[in-house]
Amino acid sequence: MTSLSLLLSLSLLSLFLSPAICLTCTSQKFTNKVYANCIDLPYLGAYLHYTYNASNSSLAIAYLAAPAPSGEWVSWAINPVGTGMIGAQALMALKLDDGSLAAKTYNCNSYMAITESKLSFEVWDLSADQENGMMRVFASVKVPKNATSVNQVWNVGGTVITNQPQIHPLAPANREAKGKLMLNGGGGMGPATAPAPGPSNDGWRMNRNDAGFFMSLIFFIGVIMV
The missing domain is CATH 2.60.40 (Immunoglobulin-like)
Known part of the structure; x- marks a missing residue:
């Protein structure tokens, strides 16, 4: 169950952060x-x-x-x-x-x-x-x-x-x-x-507050699944 929750958390993190990373001029x-x-x-x-x-x-x-x-x-x-x-x-x-x-x-x-x-x-x-x-x-x-x-x-x-x-x-x-x-x-x-x-x-661009919210959400989901 722990491995499953970790995998889900990483998947959600990738989902939320990928657009923010890609949508920058340096990329x-x-x-x-x-x-x-x-x-x-x-x-x-x-x-x-x-x-x-x-x-x-x-x-x-x-x-x-x-x-x-x-x-x-x-x-x-x-x-x-x-x-x-x-x-x-x-x-x-x-x-x-x-x-x-x-x-x-x-x-x-x-x-x-x-x-x-x-x-x-x-x-x-x-x-x-x-x-x-x-x-x-x-x-x-x-x-x-x-x-x-x-x-x-x-x-x-x-x-x-x-x-x-x-x-x-x-x-x-x-x-x-x-x-x-x-x-x-x-x-x-x-x-x-x-x-x-x-x-x-x-x-759509992610600021620091957005990032903090999503990280907290992912952590909360992981705790529930454990």
Whole structure:
């Protein structure tokens, strides 16, 4: 009976901890791409890998996120004029009407609609793919010379109609998906804010309190079975 309870406890531990371990940027690998830094972004279950090159003031990025339920796009942006959506210059992966995946650039000049256009800074090596349920955007962008940080905004979308991305969900997490990206790493983002309460599209992540609860639960089950 003791062996059975131990086996059950270990199985439950694996069940609860495996998603938390897998859903971190450090576990993600790319073919022929290596980045100096990565961040588990605090909202929407998204991840950013990046390398800053001071010699040519460029930033190479890989942005990963799962679309919202029934959604068909994900995006990551730099806002050179503010901290929110308006003015953001976005790199987007979206599913087109023919089912293919495309990478495009958008100027976010309205809360209700965005315009496909060239961005206010240079972009190259832009591409997108999909793996393990996540859309991935790859690109290199020009950043201001001697910059130490940029304002980033990210989101996961709703539908795409006639190849035009529609508005994303308006849950608290979608509205709070922004922050300062420190180009040389050192923690990645500026002062973090706690994820907003309420419904959201956040990926499931285990914090210390969750881990303590599940460990206690597993121990309790083991004691009962003994």
